[in-house]
Amino acid sequence: MTVPIAIIGAGIAGLSAAGALVKAGHTVHIFEKGKGPGGRMASKRSNAGPLDLGAQYFTARDRRFVAQLQQWQAQGCVAVWAPTLYQAQGGQLRPSPDEQTRWVGAPRMSALTRAMIQDLPAVYGCRVAEVFRGKEYWHLLDAEGESHGPFSHVVCAVPAPQAATLLAAAPKLAAVAAGVKMHPTWAVALGFDKPLQTSMQGCFVQDSPLDWLACDHSKPGRDSSLDTWVLHATSEWSRQHIDLSHEAVTELLYGAFAEIIGCAVPVPTFSLAHRWLYARPASNHEWGALADGDLGLYACGDWCLSGRVEGAWLSGQDAARRLLEHLE
Structure with missing residues (x-):
């Protein structure tokens, strides 16, 4: 019997690890608490069409990620987004062009993670609450009390605070x-x-409750x-207003937006609010991934590296590499 490897989390990091392990000939089984893959790359379905409420775009620096x-790009699931950029500071709004190449999923951000997961076995709407060891293999206990395994x-491949709980067997x-x-981050x-009378398509903001705003439908394929x-x-x-109602957050941030856009x-x-409790790590790290090869427990995510989409992908690759090296 081939015992599969469990991947908890179907964001970029988890799917990166899953893809590398499958390519090496292993079987994986993915568990995701959301309704589909993506994590913070997910697109929210709405009456206004799909909306990128999480990651807004991503960049590529590492040669492996560039490849x-x-x-x-050849598969058609990503495209370059070249927005007309502005910067807002101290009540002043000015153009802020740069040479940075920005990428987005096409026709929505979640197209990328859907392409990554393809037909890999996955269980959605499943929040894993505990990872425990049986006589020989690992098992997962979900929030409904159901057991999954063996693995x-x-x-x-979840945010660090959630990973800390799941890694209890590896103190x-x-x-x-x-x-x-x-x-x-509140989004x-x-x-x-009717289109707002502005040429702005993206704006980096300072001295405001907002730090970013973007014309979502200016992205390719929207x-x-x-x-x-x-x-x-x-x-x-976001931290100061973490428990505010969605309606109150929408009203306050709409006001900040109106003050900035000129x-x-x-x-x-139409309006919609979403609270990301674990939007980004407070600082960068250089772990790549966390690993206890003897136990067979690994952790990966953007928080293991740069906090960027590229960091999440590289972390997943590193977790898979460490796991495969331990099997040699």
Whole structure:
């Protein structure tokens, strides 16, 4: 009997690890608490069409990720987004062009993770609460009390605070994960019947509750009958207002948006708020991935490296490499 490897989390890191392990001839089984793959790369379905409420774009620096990106581009699941960029600071709005190449999933951010998962076996809507060892193999206990297994190894590809709980059987790894601080982010999407009278398509913001705003439907392949915008609050503002209602957050961030954009902003015909409790790590690390090869427990995610999409992918590759090396 071939005992599969469990991957907890179907974001970029988990799917990166899964793909590398399958390529090496192993069987994986993926568990994801959401309704589909993506994690913070997921796109939210809405009355205004799919919206990128999490990762807004990504960049590529590492040659391995660049090579992978070229494959995705050939598959048609990513495209370059070249927005007209601005910077807002102290009430002043000015153009802020740069030479950075920005990539997005096409026709929505989640297209990338859907291409990565393909037909790999996955269970959605399954929140893993505990990872425990049987006589010979690992088993997972979900929040409904159902057991899954057996598994030869377990890769935890979830935010650090959640990984710390799941890694209880490896106290050293759990302690490292528990020491990682992750920032929250409130995200708000707004839709307008008519396009706002601005050339801005993306804006880096300072001195405001917001730190980023983007015209979502300016991204390649987006099809919406509305002029859709996504706003991200700063980590500090999000932390201070973490328990505010979605309606109150939408109203406050709409007000901040109207102050920044430099044109008339009507009442939106559509609005949506989403709270990311673990949006990004507070600082960079250089672990690549966490591993206890003797136990067969691994952890990966953007928090093991740069906090970027590229870091998440590289971390998944590193977790798979360490697991495969231990099997040699």
